[in-house]
Amino acid sequence: MKNIMIENREGAEKVLLVIVKFKKDKVRWSIDEDVNEMKELIVACGGEVVDQLTCSVDKPTASHLISETRVKDIAELCHAQAVDTVIFSHDLKGSQQRNLENVIKTKIIDRTQLILDIFAKHASSKEGKMQVELAQLEYLLPRLVGKGIELSRLGGGIGTLGPGETKLEVDRRRISQRIVKLKRNLSEVANQRALKRKHRKDKGVPAFSLVGYTNAGKSTLLNTLTQAGQVTRNGLFTTLDSLSRQLVLPNNQKIILSDTVGFMHDLPHHLIEAFHATLEEVQEADVLLHVMDVSHPYFRHLKESVEDVLKELESLDKVTILVLNKIDKLEDREWLKGFEKNFDNAVCISAKTGENIPELLDKISEMLSSLIVEINVDVPISRMDLVNLAHEEGEVYSIKYYAETINIRAAVPKNVAGRFYK
Ligand SMILES: Nc1nc2c(ncn2[C@@H]2O[C@H](COP(=O)(O)OP(=O)(O)OP(=O)(O)O)[C@@H](O)[C@H]2O)c(=O)[nH]1
Numbered sequence: 001m002k003n004i005m006i007e008n009r010e011g012a013e014k015v016l017l018v019i020v021k022f023k024k025d026k027v028r029w030s031i032d033e034d035v036n037e038m039k040e041l042i043v044a045c046g047g048e049v050v051d052q053l054t055c056s057v058d059k060p061t062a063s064h065l066i067s068e069t070r071v072k073d074i075a076e077l078c079h080a081q082a083v084d085t086v087i088f089s090h091d092l093k094g095s096q097q098r099n100l101e102n103v104i105k106t107k108i109i110d111r112t113q114l115i116l117d118i119f120a121k122h123a124s125s126k127e128g129k130m131q132v133e134l135a136q137l138e139y140l141l142p143r144l145v146g147k148g149i150e151l152s153r154l155g156g157g158i159g160t161l162g163p164g165e166t167k168l169e170v171d172r173r174r175i176s177q178r179i180v181k182l183k184r185n186l187s188e189v190a191n192q193r194a195l196k197r198k199h200r201k202d203k204g205v206p207a208f209s210l211v212g213y214t215n216a217g218k219s220t221l222l223n224t225l226t227q228a229g230q231v232t233r234n235g236l237f238t239t240l241d242s243l244s245r246q247l248v249l250p251n252n253q254k255i256i257l258s259d260t261v262g263f264m265h266d267l268p269h270h271l272i273e274a275f276h277a278t279l280e281e282v283q284e285a286d287v288l289l290h291v292m293d294v295s296h297p298y299f300r301h302l303k304e305s306v307e308d309v310l311k312e313l314e315s316l317d318k319v320t321i322l323v324l325n326k327i328d329k330l331e332d333r334e335w336l337k338g339f340e341k342n343f344d345n346a347v348c349i350s351a352k353t354g355e356n357i358p359e360l361l362d363k364i365s366e367m368l369s370s371l372i373v374e375i376n377v378d379v380p381i382s383r384m385d386l387v388n389l390a391h392e393e394g395e396v397y398s399i400k401y402y403a404e405t406i407n408i409r410a411a412v413p414k415n416v417a418g419r420f421y422k
């Protein structure tokens, strides 16, 4: 699908940033944090913020989200600064976006559109492109409904089907069909991934998944540990696809390490849904490596946002190693020791310089041994299902059949061990 968001013209597009804050919201993000992140997103889209304005909203209005006075302020600023695009830090309904455009006479974009635009720019694999297109179309579809009202007016009075509406219905049908096709193709991709994971599981190779806020250094760490050659860059949402590599630990144990798309606070819901196939790597992982950029001024908030996304993926309870990355950028490291002590499994590293990587590898080995338990158990002769379970989930040392019992000796994942003792 054509890139529907900011188009990169010659020179940067002049942007007016509108930060929307709801008075009664108990938000953990300060205005500065919102401004900084929105600016990074805008830069990633090829825009340049020429001015900014904060709208403190008591009650959002159905028509424009913000008050009419503020809409006028924005229109004046746009005129004075020859702004090309106004970008809202809060999502807008289709009707609000159109109403704002009618008054302000400038292109209006919301945060979700901005994020979708970056994703569209960075998607390179077939799967990545399909996932982005799905998210874009799902964003677009409900917004076309509003346009229908407008276009049908052009068509004439009650009962007349205007040409605009006919075209709109065709567009809507085409988009809906395309969504169905993309979902079907993506579910095939998900099946292929599931099959690959099953092969790995059959071989008993544990899966570790790198997760974290965008730009935390996940891909850099994958490269340092496995020479994967993953693209890394100082910017938001560099990686969109999941990439898995084998890592052999110093004690010769093998694991699979996967890199994936970075998270962000208030990530649009249908983006998470569209990236279902990619994010399944996280959901299916045995252990998560949560990579944090500790040189980021608000890294504690970023950690909470990552945990929000993990919760949405039902993966917050997974065994997790907290990887406190970019320590080479810190002048003072004393406070970090205190922070590290708050967690059972935290390791301070620099993925870039390689500092403390051996400690991280030790931690990975340690987690690995805590995931597996050895069992030596007698089960009733009728319980062949448990023999199968031992073969499927673990490493079988011996199976001995007696008159009424079966003796199973095996190493199995901790989370299934209990089933043998019921
Ligand atoms: N100084 C320093 N820079 C680092 C370190 N790790 C990563 N970086 C830099 O941080 C930037 C982001 O790194 P990436 O590895 O692309 O980050 P990511 O988490 O994969 O980001 P996304 O793919 O966007 O989610 C790059 O410029 C890296 O060179 C580190 O330990 N120290």
Ligand SMILES: [Mg+2]
Binding pocket: 218, 219, 220, 231, 232, 238, 239, 259, 260
């Ligand atoms: Mg990356």
